[in-house]
Amino acid sequence: MNNKFYIPDPCVDKKLLANLRHARLEMEEIGLQLEEVITKFDEQIRQQKLKRIQK
Numbered sequence: 001m002n003n004k005f006y007i008p009d010p011c012v013d014k015k016l017l018a019n020l021r022h023a024r025l026e027m028e029e030i031g032l033q034l035e036e037v038i039t040k041f042d043e044q045i046r047q048q049k050l051k052r053i054q055k
Helices: 010-054
Strands: none
Touching: none
16 A cells, blocks of 8 residues: 655646636626626516505
8 A cells, every 4th residue: 555645747736726716706706697697586476566565
């Protein structure tokens, strides 16, 4: 069995960090898009309730 530690090339670390940052930004963007969709649904529900009350 080999118990030696392997230290990856520093450029691999940089690439992995860049990928993680990019993924985090994409997830943040998706979260904002979901918030926008939820806001639109909330507005539609509010309008429907208003119409029912007015009838």
